[in-house]
Structures are given as C-alpha cells and as structure tokens.
Amino acid sequence: MTELLTAAQMRSLETAAIESGEVTGLELMERAGRGVVEAVFEEWPAYRNAPQSVAILCGPGNNGGDGFVVARLLYGKGWQVGVFLCGDPEKLPPDAKTNYELWVADGPVAELSEKALRAMPYTLYIDALFGTGLTRPLEGAAKDVISHMAGRNGDDFSDALICIDAPSGLCTDSGRIVGSDSSGFANDINRFAKLTVAFDSPKAGHFIGHGPGLCGKLVVKDIGLQNWRCFQPSKNAKPGSRPFVLRDGKAVGILRPQMLELIGPDRLVDDIRYRYQPGWPWDSLGKAGWGNHKYSHGHALILSGGAGKTGAARLAARGALRIGAGVVTLGVPPVAQMEVAGQITALMLRRIEDASALTAVLADKRITALCLGPGMGIDQRGEALVKAALEARGFHPPYEGRSVVLDADALTLISQDEALFGMLHERCILTPHAGEFARLFPDIAAKLTAPAVSGPAYSKVDATREAAKRAGCVVLFKGPDTVIAAPSGACRISSAHYARAAPWLATAGSGDVLAGFITGLLARGFAPMQAAETAAWLHVDCALAFGPGLIAEDLPETLPAVLRALEV
C-alpha cells in the first residue's frame, strides 16, 4: 500500500513535526535536498565520482529552498553549479532564505530567464521552481523556462531534468496543469522529466492526470516525518482494528485519521491483508475457504446481448469464473442461445428473453451478483433488464444483498433515464470510462475538463467522489489512473503507471473482463469497494504478468498464475 497525500495533508504533517519541537523546517529542507542528491546519484551512479555541471532553477517558496540546498551539496562535491532564481530573494520564506544565503557564500545567483539558462549547456537541470505550493498558472520567466524545458524550441531535456517534488506547473493534488494554455507544457504533455523526487509520500497528482507522464520516474525520499503521519503501533493494535502503515511488509504505525482520506493501492495486497479479519472473503480466494459446495462461493449472472453480440458478456463471465465465483451463468436471449452454447463449457447458460424472465430467474436467492452492460444493447429490452435487475435486490445470508455491476451499455441506459439512475443502490458498482462518465455526470465531467485556473485543481479523485455520492454507490472511473470511490468518500487510486505501467491493457474487451472480475468477487461476498479495488488491481497484475501481445481473452487465463504468486 502506498498512502498518497494531498498538499494540505503534507503541510499539516510538516507543521505537526515542527510544532513538536523535535525537528525544524530547516532540517526538513536539508533532508529534502539531501534526498534529491541521493536520488541523482542513484539514477546516475557514474556521476558520484565524476562531478558534472548542473543548472538549478529556484522558485520563490520552499521548493526553491530545496534547490539552494541541492546547489550547496553538489557544489561541495565539486560540481559546476548555475543557480537561477525566479523572484525577489528578500521575499523568500525564512528557511529558503537561510539556504539562499548559505549558497550565496559559495556562488552567484542569476535572475531566471530563458536567455540566461540558454547561455550554456549543463549536464543536468533541476526544477525547483514550484512544488506543493503552486496556486496559480505559471507566468513570466517561469513559464518561458518551463515551456523551453518542455521542448518549445525543439530541445529535449527529458533525459537530464530532475523535478523537486513535482514538475513546476503541475498541481500535486490533481495531476493537472494549472493554467488554461497548459502553461507551456503543450508540446508534449507526456515527456518532460527523467526523474521526480517527492518527500515522505507520493502525492495524488503523481499518479493521476498528467502527473505520471510529466514526472518520468518517481522516487520518494524519506525525510523523517513518519512519527507525525502515524501513531506508533501499540501492543494491542491488531490487524483489522485500524489501518497499519506497512514498510517492507512490517507494520510501522497506524495511520492518523486525516491521512486516511486518500490511500492508493500500489501494494493493494498488503492493504487488504492488514485489514484482514477472520471470515473476511479474501481468505476464501485461497485454500482456507475451499471445500464447500459451489454455491457457497456465490452465483454470478451475466446478461448477454443478442446474436453476434455475445463476446463481451462471455469475456466478463470467464473473468467472473476465474476469479472464483462458484457458478457463473450467462443469461442470453433465445436468438443468441446457439451461438453462446457453442462457445462455453464451464459456464452455465440460461434463456432470458426479457425483463419478466429475468425477474423470474432472480427469484433464485442464490444469485448473489449480476453484471449488465457488456454487449447488452441500448434498446428497450436492455432498459427493461436494467430496471428488473435494480428492483430485484434479494437478500441471502451471509451476503448483505445482491450486487449489480453496471458497465458499458447499461451505463448509457442509466445516463438517459433519470428514473433508472434513481434506482441505483449501495450494492451497485458503476464502471465508466471517460466517455461514459461524461454521459452519466456531464456537469462533473465538465469541471474536470475545464481549464484549471488555480491550484489545488478539481481532480479525478474529486470527480469520482462526487459521482459516487450522487449515484449512491461505488464508482470505478476507468483509465490508466483508475479511481474508485464510495459514497462515504473512501477513495482508492489503482494506478497503472511507473512500475505498474501496462499500456497493452488498453485492448478491446479488457473492460468487459474487469466487469467480470468485479462481478465474480461480489458474487463471493466481497463488499462493493473491496470488489472494485481488488479487481482493478488484479486486472493490471494480469496484464503485467502476461506482457505485450495481450488480448482480453488472456486476462482471465493469466489470473490463476497471478493468484498463485500472491499465495492466497
């Protein structure tokens, strides 16, 4: 698990640490600068004993302060250091000012301008203009320089640029660029830095929006704030009582409540395990829960479209079966029965011509989860099926109720019909991609696509939370930065970036398999949020395990190996 912090949380952490009297802001800044230098040598080990030249671009706040520390430390190692300041040195905040003065004893500070920067080439460039304190669009020299670094003049700095905390101009809460004209990043929004060095914990903006593309590689350096982020583990703290912070598999503390707001599942398995409680359904994915009869592992019903449109539902059904639903039935209209019957083996088949047939089938309380949408069609039959599915909420101990995954065409249908939308309940999960999200929640999507005029900007996290609250159910907003939110505000980011980048997952039918994974877990008794986050994580893991060349059919077939590797 990786906890992701907002800029405000990071500030409150820093304030708590400083107010405790155990550490000063200056010490934190020194650790941050040291962390950057360490990261540079880890990335370019050959430079450890071969001093190079570096240009350090310092801004008017503490991000700039970190830059002055790096300047001093590299100069001390024999580097040729050019320092450029954006702003008035007299107005620097106290710790940054101190480090400015320390640097001035070593070398000069030039006023930041594109011309000054271009006067000579440097081996490396360090962007210390703005970090978590960015409040408005870049302008003037800062904007000129960043757009130059982003390739406006045809130069490519992306193998030589290190960003302190964030690429300047990027909002660390939202991963959006602040400014209506992309603040100079317009040339190629996915190529900017080689390395971004963040402190203590990554920020949400490193994982969503343009963050991952602009940051290059993300390195997080510890600056000794963990005692203010976590309560110390007490002897009585048991898994399940409060979320633990794990480091290398060991609990190092219990999260402070304010830090719980945003938690990202980089290592979701740990995340799940530390919340383990006896009887929790994850256990039943492994050996411990096997041995009962098939219906005790849940029965998923996946509704298919008509002839020639059954592939998507079959993919979803295969996913649900592989993830461990005891029984998976495909509900097909009679016209598609032969087509589907010829393609499936372990899956069951049921004729479901219309809504009344579905209602009759749902009298079977053993059906614990439904999936509607993949290939279903947006005709009257589809609409009536969605209505029947949302009406039939049946209860079946030990499950809290029957769950419904609404994907693809089902999302289009509920976006067109307020009454259907109003029938959503807490056991539903919506799985929109960006286009479907915009149809379902046009006003929310508009906020997300409107230019970000100030920071912190409205983010995909904000949008997904708002959508979940309005729908009254879990929303999984797909993308390489999948965001999952519950009406309560609980939120996870399942990011397929950095070490988990799997661009080949963007392949036809992969969303259908994801819907099937979620449905299978729901059928087994996972709560909606758990089902969505676990499925999203396993989906990416399958793609990573398979590698390039992946097609949607491969995802369910790779799942057994992924589960084996988890030793569940």
Ligand SMILES: NC(=O)C1=CN([C@@H]2O[C@H](COP(=O)(O)OP(=O)(O)OC[C@H]3O[C@@H](n4cnc5c(N)ncnc54)[C@H](OP(=O)(O)O)[C@@H]3O)[C@@H](O)[C@H]2O)[C@@H](O)CC1
């Ligand atoms: N928190 C921690 O624990 C630690 C934090 N550390 C470091 O501190 C960084 C955060 O520092 P920070 O808060 O001073 O913010 P920063 O990003 O330097 O910029 C703020 C300044 O810029 C200004 N400004 C904003 N936008 C602007 C614009 N478009 N154009 C022009 N000006 C603009 C803004 O002015 P204002 O909005 O007040 O007018 C303010 O003066 C963080 O990223 C990390 O590197 C480390 O030392 C380790 C410990």
Ligand SMILES: [K+]
């Ligand atoms: K920066």
